[in-house]
Amino acid sequence: MPEQTVSHDELDHTNDEEEPCKELLILYATETGNAQDCADYIARQCRRIGFHGRVLSVDAYSPIDLIEEPLVLFVVSTTGSGVEPRAMTALWNILLRSNLPGDLFEGLPFAVFGLGDTSYEKFCWAAKMLSRRMESLGATEICERGEADEQHPLGIEGTLEPWTAQFLKVLSQLAQQPEGYEVASSATPPPRVVLPAASSTDLKNAKDPMDNDSRYHRAKVSVNKRMTAQDWYQDVRHLEFDFEDDVKHDPGDVAVIHPIAEAEDVQSFLDLMKWSDKADTPLTIRRNVTGK
Structure with a gap:
């Protein structure tokens, strides 16, 4: 959406x-x-x-x-x-x-x-x-x-x-x-998020979840193999990851994967959108479900 x-x-x-x-x-x-x-x-x-x-x-x-x-x-x-x-x-x-x-x-x-x-x-x-x-x-x-x-x-x-x-x-x-x-x-419905400029306090308190949340782990994909036939409508994959640290999990746990974009892909997108001059401006992402 x-x-x-x-x-x-x-x-x-x-x-x-x-x-x-x-x-x-x-x-x-x-x-x-x-x-x-x-x-x-x-x-x-x-x-x-x-x-x-x-x-x-x-x-x-x-x-x-x-x-x-x-x-x-x-x-x-x-x-x-x-x-x-x-x-x-x-x-x-x-x-x-x-x-x-x-x-x-x-x-x-x-x-x-x-x-x-x-x-x-x-x-x-x-x-x-x-x-x-x-x-x-x-x-x-x-x-x-x-x-x-x-x-x-x-x-x-x-x-x-x-x-x-x-x-x-x-x-x-x-x-x-x-x-x-x-x-x-x-009027269109209010936006889902707003992007005000980040204040000095926002920048001071900003934390990288990869460094401050024990639930995040860095990994590289070592195996990415299709399990279903090529002519089958579902593309089911077998994935294996090499983690930098020891990851413990229980049966039924769900892994949410956040891929890292290559720097050249990011720059290509910024150039396409004509955002290169704004790309380094710190912003704060705030939810705005109710429009208040």
């Missing part, structure tokens, strides 16, 4: 528009970041119709507060053979308690958008199970569950965009807004 970036001044101008009047909690559970990207996208689109989407990872939210929420959207990926992301495990264990009353979430409107891959038998399993469990505890599902498939010709976006459009229609109906209502029909 293409993203916008604006200066701090442009952001302030954007905020002169009418503020959202409805609250929406968006909880995401992700392993690789796709569910978070979807949650951010939906939150930005919701601002079009006056809804303020508060986006949080499930493991950063207190489950007990769900009872007090006016409206909740879950964006949940499925890992492996129908397993929920680790960020969701604590919430899921609480929801599965047998002593919870059947009317625990009575009157709570909710929706679920799942991410999965139809090449696995239990497609979007975590989202399906969450949807059923919330309903069994009295919550009301206000929109047909979204199920994004990695195998879709357009990828996740092939489901995300039409589902979000349908979800916005449902929200408008809940808010009793006229058909086609938008806070500012001529």
Whole structure:
């Protein structure tokens, strides 16, 4: 999904528009970041119709507060053979308690958008199970569950965009807004991130995660071999890495790979975009999901 970036001044101008009047909690559970990207996208689109989407990872939210929420959207990926992301495990264990009353979430409107891959038998399993469990505890599902498939010709976006459009229609109906209502029909949603110039304090406190986070490890690819036939639509790879340090892991752990771009490739891109004179200007990347 293409993203916008604006200066701090442009952001302030954007905020002169009418503020959202409805609250929406968006909880995401992700392993690789796709569910978070979807949650951010939906939150930005919701601002079009006056809804303020508060986006949080499930493991950063207190489950007990769900009872007090006016409206909740879950964006949940499925890992492996129908397993929920680790960020969701604590919430899921609480929801599965047998002593919870059947009317625990009575009157709570909710929706679920799942991410999965139809090449696995239990497609979007975590989202399906969450949807059923919330309903069994009295919550009301206000929109047909979204199920994004990695195998879709357009990828996740092939489901995300039409589902979000349908979800916005449902929200408008809940808010009793006229058909086609938008806070500012001529305005695009606020950008996902803003890039203000880095202050001296920002530069002083900046840390390289490769040097300051024990979860990061440097490695070189020693083996990169295709496992599937050349005429098969899936390109499954066997990768082996040579690490500079001793890496410990448990079965089921997920590795997120951050490739290092070659210097000449970076310079070629900067020249193409005509950014060479700005490439060394320090910037601060700040999330701007709510546009505030």
